[in-house]
Amino acid sequence: MKNGFFRGHGLGNDYLVMDPKELGFKLTPKAIRAICDRHWGLGSDGILVLAPSKKADFGLRIFNPDGSEAEKSGNGLRIFARYLHATQKTRKTRFTVETIGGLVTCTLHVDRNGDAASVTVEMGRATFAPGALPCSLAVEELVDQPIEAAGQRLHFTGVSVGNPHCVVFKPAGEQWSREELLALGPALENHALFPRRTNVQLAVPTGQREIFILIWERGAGETQASGSSSCAAASAGVKLGLVQSPVTVNMPGGTLHIDVDKEFNLTMKGPVAEVARGTLSPSFVRGLK
Numbered sequence: 001m002k003n004g005f006f007r008g009h010g011l012g013n014d015y016l017v018m019d020p021k022e023l024g025f026k027l028t029p030k031a032i033r034a035i036c037d038r039h040w041g042l043g044s045d046g047i048l049v050l051a052p053s054k055k056a057d058f059g060l061r062i063f064n065p066d067g068s069e070a071e072k073s074g075n076g077l078r079i080f081a082r083y084l085h086a087t088q089k090t091r092k093t094r095f096t097v098e099t100i101g102g103l104v105t106c107t108l109h110v111d112r113n114g115d116a117a118s119v120t121v122e123m124g125r126a127t128f129a130p131g132a133l134p135c136s137l138a139v140e141e142l143v144d145q146p147i148e149a150a151g152q153r154l155h156f157t158g159v160s161v162g163n164p165h166c167v168v169f170k171p172a173g174e175q176w177s178r179e180e181l182l183a184l185g186p187a188l189e190n191h192a193l194f195p196r197r198t199n200v201q202l203a204v205p206t207g208q209r210e211i212f213i214l215i216w217e218r219g220a221g222e223t224q225a226s227g228s229s230s231c232a233a234a235s236a237g238v239k240l241g242l243v244q245s246p247v248t249v250n251m252p253g254g255t256l257h258i259d260v261d262k263e264f265n266l267t268m269k270g271p272v273a274e275v276a277r278g279t280l281s282p283s284f285v286r287g288l289k
């Protein structure tokens with residue numbers, strides 16, 4: 001379909017999926033910003049683009065609403081998997097996807113309506129090495145490191161799950177407020193320690209195998225849920241000895257289940273929904289060029 005899009009969400013983290021072969025324009029940063037604008041465009045937490053791959057069944061490029069490119073997205077991968085199944089780009093229920101942040105395997109769980117209602121993604125391995133985010137701190141692992149942001153002294157754990165994350169835990173029994181997220185999120189995202197910026201999670205343990213997180217995404221701001229953030233926060237919680245795997249990650253938009261093995265290999269399982277399929281109007285597309 002010319003200038004077509006598929007719209008889906010994972011726990012309220014919404015993405016558009018597009019196939020460049022069907023687009024009559026280039027997905028430049030300017031075009032991405034215009035399409036993702038919630039008032040002047042379609043509105044979205046990002047755009048997922050079908051790409052060729054030599055290593056995997058499919059390739060995926062992930063763009064944030066500010067036009068920057070992300071290496072990986074957990075909710076994005078579940079939405080992309082649902083798109084591939086719903087649009088009959090594959091008949092397989094298990095396939096590989098190459099992202100800039102590494103190769104992952106998706107397993108679809110098809111419901112009685114024939115929809116891929118939930119997806120398990122083998123997300124790869126978490127690392128706490130500064131070079132992987134990157135982070136300019138000269139330590140071996142970014143575990144429980146001091147940082148100052150928005151006038152506060154905090155401790156963070158830096159995790160790469162293909163894309164970068166900065167996890168800040170409060171002790172069990174305490175809570176993070178939305179005001180704290182809106183102050184600390186942008187300050188940590190753009191902190192001088194993270195030359196390529198970072199995603200941010202404000203986390204608290206809520207049980208032996210359960211955490212709650214608020215999310216500030218690089219290039220997107222506050223989101224209702226995030227798959228890679230859930231993987232990062234679960235890994236940080238296990239590394240810090242605050243929780244045990246499998247970890248239930250609760251977020252404003254809902255819950256994801258994250259398995260963290262002894263080597264920090266991650267498996268994420270969660271729901272995914274299709275919202276719409278449509279086409280961009282010719283007059284809107286003319287304005288993108």
Ligand SMILES: N[C@@H](CCC[C@H](N)C(=O)O)C(=O)O
Pocket residue numbers: 013046062064069070071072073074075076163164199217218219220223225226227228229
């Ligand atoms: N919402 C995503 C993460 C998207 C990418 C992120 N904003 C980044 O820049 O790394 C998820 O569900 O993982």
